[in-house]
Amino acid sequence: MCGIAGSFDLRGNRPPDEEVVAQMTDMLSHRGPDDAGMLVSPPAVLGHRRLSILDLSTAGHQPMSTPDERLWITFNGEIYNFKELTADLEGLGHVFHTTCDTEVLLAAYAQWGADSLKRLNGMFAFAVWDRERQELFCARDRFGVKPMYYTVVDDRFRFASEIKALFVDEAVPRKPNDARVTDFLAFGITDHTSETMFEGIYQLPAGSFLVVGQGRNVPEPTRWYEPAPADLAGTTPVDALRERLVDAVALRLRSDVPVGTTVSGGLDSSAVTAIATMLRRKDGLEPAQTFSSRCDDPRIDEWPYIERVLEMTGAPNTDFYPREEDLLSNLDHVLWHMDEPFHSAAVYGHWKLSTLARASGVTVLLDGQGGDEALAGYEYLLYPGLFYTSLTRGRFGRAIREARFRSSVQGAPLLHSVKEAIKVFLPARIRARRPPAWLRSPSAPPLPDRSLADHHLYGLMTQPLPMYNHQLDRNTMAVALESRNPFLDYRVIECGLAFEPEDHVRQGYTKWTLREAVRSLLPGEVVDRKRKQGFATDESHWMRGRLGELMDDAFSSEQLASRPYFDQAALRAQLEAHRGGENHAAELWRAFIIERWLQLFVDPARLQAPERSAFSPTTSRSARDAVRRLEPMPERSAA
Template identity: 35%
Template sequence: MCGINGQINDQGLIDPAVFNAKRDTLSHRGPDDASSWFSEDGRIALGFRRLSFLDLSVAGRQPMCNEESDIWLVFNGEIYNYLELREELRQLGHRFSSQTDAEVVLHGYEEWGHGVLSRLKGMFAFGIWDQKRKNLFLARDRFGIKPLYYGQLEGSFQFASEIKAMLHGEPRRPALNRHAIGDYLSYRYIPSPDTIWENIHKLPPGHFLHLHMGENGSAEKRVAQYWRPQLGYQRIPVESAIEQVHSLLSQSVETHLRSDVPIGAFLSGGYDSSALVDYMTRQGCRPNTFSIGFEAWPQSEHLYAEMVARHLQVPHFSAIATKGELDLLDKLVYHYDEPIADISIIPTYMVSKLAAAHNKAVFSGEGADEIFGGYWWQKDIARYSRFSAINDGLLHRLMRRPSFFLEKYAEAMAMGRMNSANLRDYLHADTWEFINPQSEWFYNRHFRPFERPLKAFQYLDICTFMGELVLTKMDRASMAHSLEVRVPFLDHELVEFMLSLDQKVYFRPEETKFLLYANIRHSLPEAILQRPKQGFVGPDTYYMDIPWYAGQLQNGALIQQNILSREGLQKMINEQDHWRLWKFTVLEKWVRRWHE
C-alpha cells in the first residue's frame, strides 16, 4: 500500500523541491521509501511513497518503467492474481525485473492497454504516463477501495492518493464547493465525482481517466466506466449457492494472504470479521486479531471478539475507547481531507493504531453487509416486497419509482437527513443561495427500474454508500498509521456471484446474511452466531456530548463564514439533535483546518 501523485504542467518547469514536498505529504501512506521521476523536458512528474509487502528489495521501487523507459507507472494497492497474470505475460514475451504486482500492471498495460483493467483482481489506484502516445492513464478499482483524486490547479493537471498532496505548495487554494456542502449534510459524505473543492474531483470507483497531451499544450480528457455491477435473478438451489460462496470466499482469502509480511485481522465478534478469521485459520494462518471496546458497556464488542479469538485459538489485542477520543477529530479531519460524518471514524482510527503496532496489513469485513444483505434497511425493503407480492398493484409500482428509493435510501444513509424541506432551517442565507440541497441527481444517476426492490437497494449500497463512505473511512483511518487493510469480501467474482442471485436465494429476513451464516455455523460459538447486528460506534450516545459540540460551533468558523446560522445552531441545541450537531462539528473542524 502506498501513496502516489503526479503532475503535468501546461507551461513551465515543475519545481522538483515543491513536487517532492507534495509527495511527502503522503509519507503516512508509505513510510518505507520515497522516489520521483521527472520527464526530460521537466514538465511531467510522478511521485511515490512506498509501504512494502511484496519484493521488499529496491527492485520493487517506483516510479517503475518498462524496458524502453517510455512507459512509467505509480501504483497503489494489491493485485491478488498477479502470479497468474505474470505467468501469462511471461509466455507472451514480457521480461520481469522484480517480484512485484506493480510490474505486472505495467506490462499488462503494455500488452492489453486499457483492457488490463478487466483482468485485475484486487484493490488499486494507479497512474501511467505513456511517453510515445503522450497519454496519461489513471484508474481506480471496481469498488473504490483505494482513493484517487485529480484536477486542474494553477496551470497544471495533478492527481494524488489524497487531496492534501495536490493542495500543498499551491499559491492559492481552490474555491469552496458550496454545492458539495448540501450533499455532505444530506448524506454524511460528498459523492463522486465532486469534492469539497471546486476543480478537484474524485475518480469514481470502476472508472478510468485518459488524458491525451496534444501539440501546443492542448489536452483532451475522457473519464469512462469500465465496470458496473450487473444484477441477475438466478434461482439456483440454496445448497449450490452455499457451496459456491464457500469456494469463492476460500479462494479470495487464499489470494488476499499473498504477502511477504504476516497479515492480521480486525475482529469485532460479529459475523463478518469472525468469518474471515475462521477462513484464515482454515488456510493454516494464525493471525493477530484486534478490537476496540467501550468502557462501562456490557455489549462492548471486544468481549465478543475475545470469545472468537479463544475459540479459534488466535492471538488477540484490544484497547478501550473513552469519550475523550472526541479530541481526535482534529487529527481525523487532516487525514480525511474532506468532511465525513460517520462517528465510527473514531474507533476505526483507534483500532488501526492498535493493529499497526503489531502488523503492516490486516483483513477487515467491509462489503459483507452489502453483498449478503446485512443492513436493517434491506430487511425493511424486504418487508415492502412481501406486501407488493400480495398486491401487485399500486404499491409495487410505487416501489419502482426513483422518488421512493431516494426518500427511503437517503433516510437510511443520513441518520437525520437534512433535505430541501429542513436544510434552510440551519444554514445562513448566503450559503443557502448557493447550494443544491436536493442532491437527487446523485441517486438518479444510479437508479434503474429494477424488478426486485431489494436488488435496487443492494445495487445502491455498492455504488454509493460502500465506496463513498465505508471504504473511504477505512482507508484514511488505517493509512494514517501506515496500515494496509485488505477486504476479501470484495473479491469481484464473489460480489458478481452474489449480485447474480435472486433475493429469494440469498436473503431471509429472519436469518441475517444467510449464505455467509451457512458457511460458518459449525465453526463459531453459538453466542456469536445469535448476536444481533451492532454498529461500530459504542452505545447510542457514547460520543454525543452536546455541550462539547456547542462549544465548538458557537462563534466558530461556520458562523463567521456565513455557512451555519446562529438560529440553526440554537435550534439543534434546544432539540438535543446530536446527529446534526455532529455533522456540523465535523464540518467546523474541517473548515478550521483546511479553509480558514
C-alpha cells in the same frame, strides 16, 4: 500500499514542475515511509512513496519502468492475483526480475493496455506515463478501494492519493463545494459523486480510467467496469459464496510482512478471521493476531461475541476502549488525514484500532468491510427493495411473511415494515429523509430506484461503500497499515448480485447465504446473531460532557455565525435538547465536524498539518533523494 502523485503539462512547453511534485509526494510520506522516488520526463512528473509489502528489496522501487523505459508507473494498492498473471505473461514472453506485483501490473498494461484492468483482482490506483505516445493513463479499481484525486490549474493536470497533496501548489483553491457540504450536513454522506468537498477537485470514479494528452482538454473518465451478476449455474448460492470468499481470503493473505485481522463480533469480520485461521493452519501457521474495539457501555460492547470467536479459532487478540479525551486529543489529526469531514466519531475509533495494529508490528490487516454492501445486509436498503420486488412479482404473501419475521427477529415493529413497503412506491422527494432544522439550504439526497437490485447497487456504487472506503483508506494509511477486504473481491460481489431475494434474507435473518456458508467455522451465537451493533463509540454520551462543551463553544462562535450553512439559534437549541435527554448525536456531530474542517482546511492562509500523532510513521527520505530525469523519447522511424 503506497502514496502516488504527479503532474502533466497540458501545454507541453514549460519546465516540469519538479519541486511541486516533490512536495506533493513528501506530503504523502505517512502512506509510504519505506522508500520514495520521482520521475521527471517532460511534460510529465511522477512521484511515489512506498510501503513495502511484497518483495521488500530495492527492486520494488517506484516509479518503475518497462525494460525499454517507454512506460513508467506509479502505483498504489495490491494486485492479489499477481502470481497467476505472472504465469500468463511469462507464457507470452515476458521476463520478470522481481516478485513485486508492480512489475506484473506494468507488464500487463504493456501487453493488453486498458483491457488489462479486467484481468486484475485487487485494489489499485495508478498512473502510467507513455513516453512514446506522450499520454498519461490513470485508473482506479472496480469499487474505489484505493483513491485518486485530480485537478487542473493553469493547464497542469495534477493527481494524488490524497487531496491535501494537491494543495501544495497554492494556486489550487481551498474553496468549499457548497453543494457537497450541504449534502453532508443534511444526510451525513460523502463520496457519492465524483465531486469532493472542495470546489474544482475531483476523484476518479471507481471502475474508471482517464487518458490525458497534450494539447487537449482533460476528458470525462471512461468506465471500464459495471457490476453484473455472476453465472451460478451448476452450484448453489451457499457453495458459490463459500468458494469465492475462501479464495478471496487466501489471495489477501499473500504478504512478505506480518498479517492480522479485525474481530468486531459481527458476522463479516468473524467470517474473515475464521477462514484466515483455517487457511493458515493448512499451511502449518498459527492463527494471525486479531484486534478488537470495546465499549464501556455493556449495551453496545461486543466482547461476548468476540470472545466466542476467539475461543473457536484460537486466535490471539488485542483490544482497546475508545475514550472521549483521546478523541478530543486526536480529532484534528484524524480529520487532517481524512481530508474531508466524517460522519461519526466511530471513524476515530477505527483510526485508534489501526494505530494499535501497527504498533503491534502488523503491516497488513484483513477486515470485514464490504460484507453488508456485497450481500445486501443493510436493512434500510434491503427491505424497501425486497418489498418492492416481491410485490411487483406478485409475491404479496412473501412480503408479508418477511415483514412478520423481521418484526420477531430484528425487533422492528410490523407497522414500520408496512410503511417502508408503501414508501418505496412514492416519489423520491417524499421518500427522502428530513434534513436538520438548522440547515439553511437543504439539498435533495441521491436515492436508489425501487427494486432490490437497484438498492443493492446503490449501496455498492453510490452510498455508503464509497464513503467507507475513503475512511478506511485514510485511517489505515495514516499509520502505514494496509487494509485488505475479502468481501470487496469482485467475484464475491458479483456472486451476491446473482442472489434471489430469499438468498439475502430468510425468516428475518439478513445475509442468510453467508450465515450458511460459514456455519461450520463459527459459533452459533455469532452465525445466528440477530443484530450487529456496528463500530461503536459513545459519542451521544460524550456530547453531554467535554465534547458537548467544545460543541457549545463552536456553535456560539461568530465564525460559525458567518457561515452560509447554519441557523445558529436552531443549532444551539438542538444541542441543548440533546443535553436534556433527546438524541440528536448524528446531526450535531455533522455540524461540529464541518466547522472543525473549515477551520483546519479552508480558513488558514496557509495549510498547516496539526501536531504529529505519536502513532504516525516517520521517514527522513524525500522524493528529491531519488529522482530519475529523462529526455523526450526519440520518435520511431517509419517501417
